[in-house]
Structure formats: structure tokens, C-alpha cells
Amino acid sequence: MNITLEQMAEKILNAKNIGVFGHIKTDIDCITSLLAFSLLCDSLNIKSHLFIDSNLPENSKHLPFIERINSSEIQKFDTVISLDTGAAERLGKYKDLFCQHGNSLKIDHHEPNEYAKFEYLDSSLPANCLIIKKLQALLKVKDSDQLNYLLLSGVLADTGCFKYNSTNSETFKITSEIIKNVGFDYSSAVVPLFQSVDKTKRLVQARAMNNSRFYENNKIAVMFVSNNDLKDLRASLIHSSQMSYLAQEINTVKIVICVTEGEKGVFSVSYYSKGDIDISECAKAFGGGGHKGAAGCKVFGSANVIIPKLVDEARKALEKYDEK
Ligand SMILES: [Mn+2]
Numbered sequence: 001m002n003i004t005l006e007q008m009a010e011k012i013l014n015a016k017n018i019g020v021f022g023h024i025k026t027d028i029d030c031i032t033s034l035l036a037f038s039l040l041c042d043s044l045n046i047k048s049h050l051f052i053d054s055n056l057p058e059n060s061k062h063l064p065f066i067e068r069i070n071s072s073e074i075q076k077f078d079t080v081i082s083l084d085t086g087a088a089e090r091l092g093k094y095k096d097l098f099c100q101h102g103n104s105l106k107i108d109h110h111e112p113n114e115y116a117k118f119e120y121l122d123s124s125l126p127a128n129c130l131i132i133k134k135l136q137a138l139l140k141v142k143d144s145d146q147l148n149y150l151l152l153s154g155v156l157a158d159t160g161c162f163k164y165n166s167t168n169s170e171t172f173k174i175t176s177e178i179i180k181n182v183g184f185d186y187s188s189a190v191v192p193l194f195q196s197v198d199k200t201k202r203l204v205q206a207r208a209m210n211n212s213r214f215y216e217n218n219k220i221a222v223m224f225v226s227n228n229d230l231k232d233l234r235a236s237l238i239h240s241s242q243m244s245y246l247a248q249e250i251n252t253v254k255i256v257i258c259v260t261e262g263e264k265g266v267f268s269v270s271y272y273s274k275g276d277i278d279i280s281e282c283a284k285a286f287g288g289g290g291h292k293g294a295a296g297c298k299v300f301g302s303a304n305v306i307i308p309k310l311v312d313e314a315r316k317a318l319e320k321y322d323e324k
Helices: 005-013 028-043 088-099 128-138 145-159 169-178 187-194 199-210 227-232 303-323
Strands: 017-021 047-051 079-083 104-108 118-121 213-215 220-225 255-263 266-273 294-300
Touching (some): 028 128, 028 145, 079 088, 104 128, 145 169, 199 227, 220 303
Parallel strands (some): 017 079, 079 104, 104 118
């Protein structure tokens, strides 16, 4: 059942011991939503216990109170709440516990998808932390630097530093409340999230860009790192993650294929598309899977044989799009 944020605040004030849950493959907005929520609970003398069925990303380690995540035992909670978690499956191993609870709450900003007893959803906001800021006012909890630092970090992460299209006037309005009276530098929230790439990772990305090849009038880009490149840079497969943006930002490029030879003859492949192009079928041809804008698979053999085949699938996706 959908309820107002005022009603949500009421339900939270009635709780004494809350289990707070986030989503698998977690991210900064989810983590900071949980941590900020736990600070609200502290002020209200409500016990809170934070659970996320996920590894925590490297760029979350600096966040205040990060040690609170997954530090409690599951116990009898009078209330459970999920934050920033759009579907029950995204609760991972906590799904059953949550869904079977008689007093479950949900605060989220994704698409409508009811699985809690009482839900507050605002899909117009680009970050869940913006809702937590509104909740803070309703719960009449005083500002603190740590609370606002967490909330700002969540907003920065989910808006890509106010770069994404989802950023709207409400975003700036609530964010201006967040940073109104803070005693910390704005950049102290930005730098750990956006300017803290591992050096080896950046060198791998540069190598992949240097090795890149282009097809179909520069509409398809292949970024490639061989096993020898990785050895040369003393790097491993994980260092080649999140490199697609380098080619994606090129004006002509519509589809990026990232290819990393993690072990000799074993290639991890990711497809990414820009705009409205559907590449979900590309990786399926090689036994992988994916979504409209991102897909992945694993292929075996030699680069010279594999790459033309990968490009062929991208070409098909491009043709389908051009026909529309
Ligand atoms: Mn979010």
C-alpha cells in the first residue's frame, strides 16, 4: 500500500528496533541511505541494524559509519525497512525475511513495484538520499555534518555529480538544504567518489584506449586489453572494469565493445550502447546475456578470430536501430 512520507515518518517513530535493508550489487546512494537512516534512528533513540547482501564498493570505504553495515545479527525486528531497493529480488538473501515480515516499509525512487506492506515512492527524484533528507525534516532530526555528508555523497553518486538527465529542480532544491550549513568542504565529498581511481586501473584503461579499433564509420568501438598487456602493467581482470566511457564519450560512437583477455585465450566481453540502441541480443549469440544498454559474455580462442565476430553482432544491432 502506498502511503505519504508523513505517514511513513509516523510508522518509523512507532518503531523501537528496525532492520534496515539495501540492494544487491550495491551502490553509494543505497549505502548512504542506510547510514543516514541509522543516524536518524540514533537521534530518535530507535535501534537500527543495517544489512546489504553485497560486497561494498571500493569507493565507499571512506564513508562515516560504514562499519555499521552488516555488523549486526538478524533478530526479531518490530519493523523492517528497505531503502533504494526497487524490487524484492534486489534484497538478495534477505528477500524472504523481509517479505514475510508483518510490518515492512519501503522508501524508494525506482519504478513502482510493490513488495512491502507500506511504501513511499518518488520516481521523480534521481537519488534515494533526497527522500531521506525530506524524511529528516518530518522526523524533526537536527542537522549534523556527518548526516549531510552522507546524503550529499548519495546524491552526487546517483546524479553523476548532477550530470545525468534525471537531475531536476527538486534535486537542486533539496541539495541546497543538504549543503546549507555544512562545516565540510564540498570537494571532500566529490573527490573520494570521482577522483580516486586506482593508478593501475587507469593505466589499463589507457592501454585499452590505445589498442582500440573502430568500425562502421567510427560508430562501433572495440577497446581491447590482451593478457600480455595485463602482465606488462601488473594488472588483472578487475582493473579493466568501467573503462567503456572512454570510447563512449567519442561523438561518433554508438556501441562500445570492451574485450579483456583475463587469462590466455579467455576473453571477458561487455557491450554498451549509447542512447536508444538495443544491444541485448549481441552477447546472447555467444551464450551471454544482457539488457538493452549493457550486455556481457565470455568467449574463448584468439583475438583475431573473436573480435570480428563480436563486431558482426554489434553491426546487426546498429542495422536494426537504423531501420527504425
Ligand atoms: Mn539510488
